[in-house]
Amino acid sequence: LRFKPWNKTAPLNVRDVVHDGPNTLATRELTVGYLPVTCHLTCPVTDFASKTTKSNTNFNSRVFTDFPTVVSALEAKQVQATFMIVPLAMKLREQGVPVKICYLGHRDGSEIIVAKKSNIRSMGDLKGKTVAIPSLFSNQNFVFHKLMADYGLKEEDIRFVVLPPPDMPTSLASGAIDGYFVGEPFCAKAELDGYGRVLYYARDIWPNFISCALVVHEDLINDKPDVVRDLVRGIAQSGAWAEKNRSEAANLVAPYFRQDQKVLEYVLTSEPRRVSYVQLTPSEQDFKLIQDMGIGLGLLKKRVPLNELIDDRFIPQDIEPANIQVKR
Amino acid sequence: MLAKSAMERRLRPVKEYLFSPFRGIRLFLSTKSQSDLSNSDTASVREISKEKVTSRHSRSNRSRLVLPIIVLLSLVILWSLISFFNLFPSYALPTPLAVLKSFKEELISGRLFNDMIASLWRVAVGFVLSALLGIPLGLWLGQHLRAREAFTPMLNFFRFLSPLAWIPFAILWFHIGDKPAIFLIFMASFFPLVIAIMSAVATIPAIYFRVAYDFKYSSWETITRVTFPAVLPQIITSLRVSYGIAWVVIVAAEMVGCQDGLGYGIWEARNGLRLDAAVCYMIVIGLLGMGIDRLFMQFTKMPNIRWGYER
Amino acid sequence: MLAKSAMERRLRPVKEYLFSPFRGIRLFLSTKSQSDLSNSDTASVREISKEKVTSRHSRSNRSRLVLPIIVLLSLVILWSLISFFNLFPSYALPTPLAVLKSFKEELISGRLFNDMIASLWRVAVGFVLSALLGIPLGLWLGQHLRAREAFTPMLNFFRFLSPLAWIPFAILWFHIGDKPAIFLIFMASFFPLVIAIMSAVATIPAIYFRVAYDFKYSSWETITRVTFPAVLPQIITSLRVSYGIAWVVIVAAEMVGCQDGLGYGIWEARNGLRLDAAVCYMIVIGLLGMGIDRLFMQFTKMPNIRWGYER
Amino acid sequence: MSDENEIWRLTLENVSHDYSGLAVLRNLNLRVKAGEMVVIVGPSGCGKTTLLNLLSGYIKPSSGSVEIDGVIRTVYQQDGLFPWLTVEQNIAMGLRNLDDKQKREREIKDLVELIHLEGFEHHYPHQLSGGMRQRVELARVIAGDSDILLMDEPFSALDYQTRLRMRYELVRILKKRPRTVVFVTHDIEEAAQLADKVIVLSTRPAHISRKLNINTDRPRNPTSDSVIAATREILDVLGLETPTGKDI
């Protein structure tokens, strides 16, 4: 459809420049959706890996701006695999969109951030404050409510606002909100700019916190199980690589995310508790907890059988780090 | 959340025009009606007023209403048929029934009403602000050639900036909630308004100023008693256009941490994967937009404005 | 003082859009210039053309350019001062230098160019589509009173729907990438265009149709040789307005899974927490918008269109 | 002209016209000879334009019969030139039936010369003065195969001196290219200067209150005796000799 005169002359997208070119061995292709957040870091890494290492499938990562758009794209089967917040995937399933969670994207990777100068030291201090969450259907929202219950806070003790993650640091800086709970790198940004401070790491409140998972349309699973297998393996291996080569990973995804490499590097290297890309096998136990909370909040209406939602058949037995070389 | 009395006060005018739908749309963007073959310059007044009366009543109001309703009904029927025969899956196009159901739901919960008030309030404030600043600025620029030349590029530049692009600044400068939404609505409607009023002033027949000079109007009198009434019909038209922009922008404006409003309703519906609710909100937005547009048209009937649409 | 402004006002229309960069703005929404004090009906042609020539050259081009540049420069200086004295923290307002740097960066990587082409392409396709469908529809509706009455409410309803609200449908119906973006641009620009052209047609002096009848024009000839050229000046104006909308909408339109484009650039900059890049993209969007607007103004110089802006 | 004596270009017999209840014309009888110049005057709103519309066949009379023999073209009071066409293209509208391109071009050249507008062929109407525009309109309706010209206050938008000149112009052009003309005007002097026959209409519902033949040669000086005499008579019929403002 598009007239692209510049393809021949101008240098290509930075995203393409770091590639060594398409993997000539690959016979299949798949587009995977993601948002430019570190929870989805393995997606562009897999994209990169599939093109620079030997694999049977070429993975193209497609960046989106928000989850509702991702959902629409998934419903329209424009992407058949994508990273997505887990409760939203449950909601989708509940509404009869045949999606399955085949793998996780990461563990942890979220923090509750409060203003640096504020004297909020614990959950209890948040009483009467305004806190931003990325979406009602985010695990952050669920976990936050669990935490409130733990601290004996009532629903009306905290004022919640839904904000697009990129707007959270600015809102905190301007004093519009007192804190927020969201995935990286939107937490690190506030820290680096000097007005935010970590109140809790996600793993402090919820060990092995999950926010996003790899969601795959059932049609793809039925039609091309091999591709899905390749995808899950690719992500697992990318995760293993990123876990070990954190600085390189930051370097690699910066052009994909079009983000400041410094911020990403800070996220990945400053504090190992921030995020991890191993142990990504989804467990029914974790999901049941999430589901319980969703139903408790009234956001999920019915219990989707978890064995229908989770499909862990594609997870490889042993995961080796992907063989990725990043040129400096 | 909003004072009830204020709410009621705001609602009354809306009710008035809800029942006399969509006439006068023909005036949109066109201030002068066509000249016709007969030269009525010399016709006596009795004739003129009689002609006007007849033309006003020459076609029954009812037929004016029937046609649009038929069109709307056939749209709804088409929609029903499409969803009945499942041409699109229901997640791609909610059925009219589902939309109706969610409409009922929102109505009963009182949320829809609350959202309407919230949006109307934001649009009203943003729009009134841009009118309060834009009209005097437009009048001033229209009368000063140099200033006009100096500022039009700037005004034009800002006209092309999407409110979405302003969002980060809106948050930084105005935090979250009503204020940034109002700011975004202001940014979207202010520049087109100033440009339109400025152009309108530049087309005022010079003779009016000449007459004002003859009758020794002071420069303040000239502005308030000549320039302003002379462009009033075009100001109304410009206000309608810029109000239209303000209303369209409500969805973008309510992205920034609003907890209610019709635009927020659409975001929430999308986030909650409720396309039926989204459609319900779209319909409400469209109808309300149309309705308020009709309110503006009431102004064009005021005798000291109407001349601009008659000659 | 009045004498001078009256004279200037009289001289404006012709001069205004020949040389200066942004002047056609006065034409925005107004197609007829004012009548003036002197009755030039009977002036001989030599006089008329002489007057036109002199008025064209009466103010130097340079002064026309200098003022806007001064305004723009002072804006930039103000901005620099604000960031120099740290009135806002740098995360709240990127410095001009940072913006310049990111501009250079985007330029060198070729991404900015790529984004410009992508956005221009989408806007062009969406806009051309809405022109191709909107102009005939507007002409048709303008000439048929009943149809106009029947469809205006519907057109007006859709006019008020934000492209953001259409996004889910755009994706469901047109998938992701260029097509839904084009659809959104189309939806935003189509309805105002149809309404504007429709109103323009309704104001064509009846005499032209009478003459066409006298000279036995067929109905097809009447549409192509009378209706169309008669509203062409207003079509150009309407196209400018609706192009303006299309261009503003680019940011919303490129939310739908586009991988390039200026609007996408803004989203990416926001997601990437790069306010400097966002500002850089905003500036490019504003400037390109202005530039293309000027292109449209070139049409108004075509001799068989210009009459609509002269009399 | 005398040998065409018996050709009746336009014939109105017992014509009446109503606009949905508004009686406008009552029992008009009128015959226009080929080559004749008939001028119609009457109070405003009496139905002069309606009469022309009946003559051109644009509307049908409520009762009575209208017979037309020839191709009819009309000059209107308002500017009827298409502003998006040049002088040449506007004139060419009258030559639409001429297929021969060369012939058409020669004809256009002739007409432009006739109206003294050489050099303005490619100008647009808005670049011309009012008198020039009216001359182009004349050329347009005279072009080609037209037989009958209907003119509805063609000069009333011009100023007096231009109007005076345009009357002479019309006479001159019609000398070169004779046509049957029915001319409506408010200007009694104009009627007296131009007409072979003046038809004075009464107020609405209008009948013919007077038919007046003027037999002097054209062009006529506005202060010549025959013009003054005719003017006086028409003013008298219309009751305008010492009018009061009451019914303006």
Place this chain on the structure above:
Amino acid sequence: MSDENEIWRLTLENVSHDYSGLAVLRNLNLRVKAGEMVVIVGPSGCGKTTLLNLLSGYIKPSSGSVEIDGVIRTVYQQDGLFPWLTVEQNIAMGLRNLDDKQKREREIKDLVELIHLEGFEHHYPHQLSGGMRQRVELARVIAGDSDILLMDEPFSALDYQTRLRMRYELVRILKKRPRTVVFVTHDIEEAAQLADKVIVLSTRPAHISRKLNINTDRPRNPTSDSVIAATREILDVLGLETPTGKDI
């Protein structure tokens, strides 16, 4: 009037005017007596409007002196009524200096009666016919303390019969409320019907080619001998007796 004989309302001495190089008026000398009606005719573009602007003090002459004695009001060719004001409010513009509200209202009532527009006080200009609008303009400039009326082709946009009536109207109103009038027109018949003194201007750069006194009483019939004679003379001075279309 005779006892005001020696009051000169307007005095032009050796006045010349140029517009940035374009010589328009050359060495005009003119004195207008109180109560006199001076009509200025001349070819179009010769500088008649410029002359009025000089008389009203709106522009300063390039050389020479202009003296004005009294309050000046102008009626323009185009509709100068404010369309956003009613008839009454438009007329009240001329009474801005009258502080006494009751007096003002009585005066307005008088003026409305004078122009025969009772019942239309609250109509807006666009609801009136052309002739009615011009009468309102007359009332507006005559109202209050005005001494001198300048009229720049005030009736040229009207049709002939209305024009004819408006001339009588003007005469009648001026009988009731005498004013000094300088009246510009293209219409020679009009000049001859109205003027105490006709000033004929030449083509640009304009000087006065003829001053012509007409001493008959007003109102004058357009076909009366004095009017015809004056018309003939002016036509002669302007070279319009047998004009050709060449220079329209």
